[in-house]
Amino acid sequence: MPPLVELRGIEKRFGGIRALAGVSFELCAGEIHALLGENGAGKSTLMRILFGLLRTDAGDIRIDGRTVTLHRPEDARRLGIGMVHQHFMLVERMSVAENVLLGDRGAGFWRTPASLRRRAAEAAARLGLDVDPHALVEQLSVGQRQRVELLKALRRPVRVLILDEPTAVLTPGEIEPLFATLRRLRDSGCAVVFISHKLGEISTLCDRVTVLRRGQSLGTFPVADTPIERLAGMMLGAEEQVENRKSKVEIGSVESSKRRNDERSKSQIVEAGKTETGNEKTTSATGVAQHAEADVIVDMRAVSSESGERPPGLERVDLCLRAGDLIGVAGVDGNGQAALIETLLGLRRVTAGDLRVAAAPHEIAHVADDRQREALVLPLSVAENAVLKMHARPPFARRGVLRWPAVRGFARELIGQYDIRARSERAQAVELSGGNQQKLVVARELHGRPRLVLAVNPTRGLDLGATRYVRARLLEAARRGAAVLLVSTDLDEILELSHRVFVLYRGRLRQAETADGLVQRIAALMAGATA
Amino acid sequence: MRHAVRALGASMAAAAAGIAVLLAVAWLCGYPPAAVLRVFAQSVAGGADRLSATLLVACPLLLTGLGVCVAFRCGVWNIGAEGQYLVGALAACAVGIHLGTWPAWVAAPLTLLAGVVAGAIWAGLAAWLKLARRVQEVLSTILLNFVAIQLVAIMVHGPLADPLSAQRDTTSSIAAAARLPLLSSRHGLHAGVAIALLAAVGAWFFLRHTVPGLRLRIVGANPIAARLARLPVTGYTAGAFLLSGALAGLAGAVEIAGNSYYLTARYGAGYGYTAIAVAMLARLSPPAIVPAALFFAMLDTGVRGLQHADLEGAASFPTTLTFAAQGGVVLLVAWLAGPPKRTGET
Numbered sequence: 103m104p105p106l107v108e109l110r111g112i113e114k115r116f117g118g119i120r121a122l123a124g125v126s127f128e129l130c131a132g133e134i135h136a137l138l139g140e141n142g143a144g145k146s147t148l149m150r151i152l153f154g155l156l157r158t159d160a161g162d163i164r165i166d167g168r169t170v171t172l173h174r175p176e177d178a179r180r181l182g183i184g185m186v187h188q189h190f191m192l193v194e195r196m197s198v199a200e201n202v203l204l205g206d207r208g209a210g211f212w213r214t215p216a217s218l219r220r221r222a223a224e225a226a227a228r229l230g231l232d233v234d235p236h237a238l239v240e241q242l243s244v245g246q247r248q249r250v251e252l253l254k255a256l257r258r259p260v261r262v263l264i265l266d267e268p269t270a271v272l273t274p275g276e277i278e279p280l281f282a283t284l285r286r287l288r289d290s291g292c293a294v295v296f297i298s299h300k301l302g303e304i305s306t307l308c309d310r311v312t313v314l315r316r317g318q319s320l321g322t323f324p325v326a327d328t329p330i331e332r333l334a335g336m337m338l339g340a341e342e343q344v345e346n347r348k349s350k351v352e353i354g355s356v357e358s359s360k361r362r363n364d365e366r367s368k369s370q371i372v373e374a375g376k377t378e379t380g381n382e383k384t385t386s387a388t389g390v391a392q393h394a395e396a397d398v399i400v401d402m403r404a405v406s407s408e409s410g411e412r413p414p415g416l417e418r419v420d421l422c423l424r425a426g427d428l429i430g431v432a433g434v435d436g437n438g439q440a441a442l443i444e445t446l447l448g449l450r451r452v453t454a455g456d457l458r459v460a461a462a463p464h465e466i467a468h469v470a471d472d473r474q475r476e477a478l479v480l481p482l483s484v485a486e487n488a489v490l491k492m493h494a495r496p497p498f499a500r501r502g503v504l505r506w507p508a509v510r511g512f513a514r515e516l517i518g519q520y521d522i523r524a525r526s527e528r529a530q531a532v533e534l535s536g537g538n539q540q541k542l543v544v545a546r547e548l549h550g551r552p553r554l555v556l557a558v559n560p561t562r563g564l565d566l567g568a569t570r571y572v573r574a575r576l577l578e579a580a581r582r583g584a585a586v587l588l589v590s591t592d593l594d595e596i597l598e599l600s601h602r603v604f605v606l607y608r609g610r611l612r613q614a615e616t617a618d619g620l621v622q623r624i625a626a627l628m629a630g631a632t633a
Numbered sequence: 634m635r636h637a638v639r640a641l642g643a644s645m646a647a648a649a650a651g652i653a654v655l656l657a658v659a660w661l662c663g664y665p666p667a668a669v670l671r672v673f674a675q676s677v678a679g680g681a682d683r684l685s686a687t688l689l690v691a692c693p694l695l696l697t698g699l700g701v702c703v704a705f706r707c708g709v710w711n712i713g714a715e716g717q718y719l720v721g722a723l724a725a726c727a728v729g730i731h732l733g734t735w736p737a738w739v740a741a742p743l744t745l746l747a748g749v750v751a752g753a754i755w756a757g758l759a760a761w762l763k764l765a766r767r768v769q770e771v772l773s774t775i776l777l778n779f780v781a782i783q784l785v786a787i788m789v790h791g792p793l794a795d796p797l798s799a800q801r802d803t804t805s806s807i808a809a810a811a812r813l814p815l816l817s818s819r820h821g822l823h824a825g826v827a828i829a830l831l832a833a834v835g836a837w838f839f840l841r842h843t844v845p846g847l848r849l850r851i852v853g854a855n856p857i858a859a860r861l862a863r864l865p866v867t868g869y870t871a872g873a874f875l876l877s878g879a880l881a882g883l884a885g886a887v888e889i890a891g892n893s894y895y896l897t898a899r900y901g902a903g904y905g906y907t908a909i910a911v912a913m914l915a916r917l918s919p920p921a922i923v924p925a926a927l928f929f930a931m932l933d934t935g936v937r938g939l940q941h942a943d944l945e946g947a948a949s950f951p952t953t954l955t956f957a958a959q960g961g962v963v964l965l966v967a968w969l970a971g972p973p974k975r976t977g978e979t
């Protein structure tokens with residue numbers, strides 16, 4: 103039996119850059135096939151070619167053994183190919199139900215809103231995805247939007263389903279039903295392509311894995327016979343692995359020190375500073391002097407905030423963040439994460455309680471929830487995005503006139519530091535791969551010495567190496583005396599980094615005691631158990 | 634600059650295709666293409682007076698085109714350049730008439746300033762409607778165009794009417810001191826052309842090299858990210874309206890002070906609408922607006938020339954055909970020079 107889909111020698115260039123250099127890929131009916139590779143490896147590009155969004159420069163696409171030409175997504179859809187994109191394609195001003203049923207051929211002209219909503223709600227319940235069909239998409243968080251996209255793709259019958267990082271912003275409680283659905287699809291003979299940077303997910307869900315690296319395929323392997331370490335090795339490359347072991351040691355030492363965090367003394371911070379260069383040692387020593395007088399950076403007492411454009415609002419939230427704290431906030435997206443961040447940024451009105459933030463706006467780093475919507479200006483260049491918030495300050499501008507050499511130099515510095523794969527700093531942000539866009543946001547925000555770091559899913563869409571690097575940067579920021587609030591749907595990330603863990607549920611914040619059975623406790627709280 | 638070069642290439646190709654279409658239409662209607670092309674070229678640039686006629690049309694197109702460009706770059710869909718142009722001309726005329734006793738170095742700048750302020754106020758009305766009353770500017774600016782047309786008519790027939798004109802449908806001429814100096818008195822080429830070129834350089838420098846220019850582009854491309862970066866989105870939106878109106882108002886004032894010297898009841902020549910095509914052809918890049926404005930000016934003078942020409946025995950080019958050809962060229966150019974197709978998830 104020929105494979106359902108065969109891609110042969112696919113090449114794709116963007117300007118001078120070779121995004122795909124002769125990639126072959128085959129997909130069989132009844133398998134879940136993982137696509138793995140570092141940020142910018144070409145995963146999304148390859149799948150967008152299969153979905154008819156991009157044209158190949160060379161190579162051919164065969165479906166059921168027959169060569170096809172895909173000019174537009176409509177052609178792919180007619181062949182039974184569905185896709186959930188890495189960056190969402192939703193109509194902001196429409197409701198969830200309208201988005202889900204948009205483009206249904208058989209929907210008929212006279213669809214009443216009520217029947218639309220009922221059908222959307224039925225589909226959501228069947229697939230175990232919690233979304234309100236009445237809600238307007240513009241009010242939804244990233245996690246909720248992801249659910250809508252999945253709903254859109256899953257409710258149509260398809261033979262090939264492509265999922266580009268569907269789990270990047272889902273919590274374990276949402277991932278389980280999704281996996282069950284995908285397995286059911288596979289068993290009914292559907293072929294699924296699953297892109298993820300999380301090796302654990304690949305080993306539990308997938309049958310085969312194809313590894314891409316810099317636009318080339320390193321081969322396809324059966325997941326059952328391939329140890330995770332080997333996949334990780336292929337992802338990182340041998341030389342980088344050594345580096346990562348180094349950074350792991352670094353993380354480990356910080357972890358042991360953070361356990362004693364609550365009794366954290368000034369001397370410990372100085373100690374941590376000592377491992378750095380001499381220059382940093384002195385600055386962190388002065389940092390300590392600052393902690394003494396202005397230790398508390400965020401003080402929230404019984405704060406409630408309005409529900410605003412993205413409900414719910416906060417309800418009687420108590421939270422105290424000190425310099426050097428790294429606090430994790432777990433929870434299913436859409437439970438007040440937006441309210442918490444916006445309230446701290448001063449963008450949401452506080453209706454009751456007492457809020458004090460001891461950081462000037464330019465001292466707050468904000469890794470936003472949705473990079474394309476909130477953090478980047480896609481048509482502008484990487485350099486312009488790199489100085490989005492500080493272009494008016496020296497050395498980037500003098501008397502209102504931009505100094506491009508300084509701006510470009512700074513962008514190149516970030517590109518080097520975070521290994522952002524970009525044609526050059528003059529490339530438009532929109533040209534970067536999803537993970538590289540994320541790196542650009544994190545690099546910009548963590549640069550300098552923020553006093554308060556608000557990081558929402560900071561490693562969303564990052565590959566293994568970049569994830570580790572960004573986590574180390576967050577720990578370093580806390581060590582240098584910033585207060586770090588890590589809001590994440592990734593429980594492992596929160597447990598790995600945080601000194602204390604809180605859970606958000608319907609606008610309420612509860613502390614999860616650091617004790618045995620923490621994970622179960624957090625899971626219960628996320629599902630709404632009362633304290 | 635790179636963007637400008639790319640925009641330039643695209644607009645050149647589009648312009649060439651536009652001329653080709655004009656010739657094809659002429660050929661289909663039985664006119665010899667070679668003769669049409671010759672007449673067209675002659676009326677555009679056949680001699681210094683034809684060339685300066687083309688430049689005189691390009692001047693207001695360039696200024697209004699820059700105004701549209703600045704607004705669109707900020708996500709402000711100001712399609713009211715025509716109204717702002719008219720109000721600018723009106724104000725310049727009203728002020729210029731009364732400056733007879735002033736020295737020229739005060740009177741001329743003051744006349745232009747009157748146009749700038751009036752244009753900004755006219756666009757400011759739309760800004761206020763948008764920001765305070767949530768009225769879409771696409772609607773308000775076009776409606777304000779109609780108001781401006783009537784306002785000009787009322788003023789020309791009433792307070793500004795020339796007592797010596799029998800029909801009372803023109804104003805008196807502005808004072809000699811208020812007029813722009815001529816670069817070439819034989820061809821009527823005035824200093825406004827230099828002002829327009831300077832404005833193009835200024836707009837390019839502003840958008841590309843200044844902090845407010847970058848901020849305007851940020852607000853235009855992603856207002857949500859701009860708000861989170863603590864940029865005053867409302868302020869920049871209002872600013873883009875005012876700046877764009879000011880440029881269109883300046884265009885009107887330059888036309889009065891440099892070219893016509895008085896207003897008529899039906900003054901508009903549609904420059905404010907053509908300006909939108911100019912800005913789109915240039916892909917909203919100020920340096921590319923210069924050739925784009927020239928192209929549309931050529932089209933205007935060239936087609937006008939065809940109307941009066943003797944085309945090797947055939948009857949002269951009918952007006953309807955020239956307008957149809959002109960419209961076709963604009964559509965073609967918009968199609969060819971439109972933004973590149975978006976691909977996929979981005």
Ligand SMILES: Nc1ncnc2c1ncn2[C@@H]1O[C@H](COP(=O)(O)OP(=O)(O)OP(=O)(O)O)[C@@H](O)[C@H]1O
Nearest residue numbers: 116121141142143144145146147533535536537538
């Ligand atoms: N529209 C575009 N213009 C220019 N370059 C592009 C464009 N789209 C993708 N690229 C380049 O192609 C390469 C592959 O990008 P792609 O999005 O396929 O990566 P990816 O494997 O999906 O990465 P990620 O894990 O970060 O999502 C990158 O170097 C990217 O910069």
Ligand SMILES: [Mg+2]
Nearest residue numbers: 146188535536
């Ligand atoms: Mg991708």
